[in-house]
Amino acid sequence: MLIRDAVEPDWPLVYPFFAQIVAEGRTYAFPEDLTLDQARGWWMESPPGRTVVAVDGPTILGSAKIGPNRPGRGSHVATASFMVDPSHRSHGVGRALGLHVIDWARSAGYRSIQFNAVVETNTSAVTLWHSLGFRTIGTVPEAFDHPDHGLVGLHVMWLDLSASSG
């Protein structure tokens, strides 16, 4: 598995699993039923943000985007989002993307990484982020309308990069 910057020809290969994951409705509050062109701006970042893909030869296994969580006086905190092609789940793609994002954020000078909305029932993600050092800052009750579980909470998760960069 190689992780590299996403380029424009990658998007038509990312979009099918982006659309599938959004349609499943279990992990992300993105607008629904976005076309290929409409969805591009929701995933393909421009500097200072960045989008990467995890590839195995010609196959895109997953993707992540990262950038400042806020402009101005909040721009020292990064945020990121992750999508792994459901047909390539449970092979460490998410973990590899997470480690890549953490390394990149640290080297780019961010002081921390904040996830704004991790669905509390997405236990594989919550477990992964905890294993990489993130902690849950708080949980907004009933903030996500889950197709199976109804209204569930969204975790705010946070990783300090300033203490572990030495």
Next chain:
Amino acid sequence: MLIRDAVEPDWPLVYPFFAQIVAEGRTYAFPEDLTLDQARGWWMESPPGRTVVAVDGPTILGSAKIGPNRPGRGSHVATASFMVDPSHRSHGVGRALGLHVIDWARSAGYRSIQFNAVVETNTSAVTLWHSLGFRTIGTVPEAFDHPDHGLVGLHVMWLDLSASSG
């Protein structure tokens, strides 16, 4: 004091105190040094969002914007931002705007209101939101670069509207 929907001719009257408050750098992580035209999109909302102004005759005392905090499966949670002209502070403008926003969000069918980034040293805002029923879900450490205090936390605050609508 009257609170009404903002219209396009209001923006040149809101922008001076918007720019002043952003330049002071104590309350919001907006991009800095935005021109009148650049800043418009950061404050003047389109449906389903909404921007209001608090006025006293021809004078705009303050402004608030409100809308869904997230699209799709998070769109039942509202968010809002507030700016009171510094020359009209401490006259209840923020409180009046807050009450207006809460009433509007409830009548529009939102289940809750989430503030994503309340600067922890902005004690007048924190006290006001607590007095209106918001609670602090968590605080992201060192997420805001304050000109006087250095890196300070950002509160995630939340008000449940579902229990108190009867």
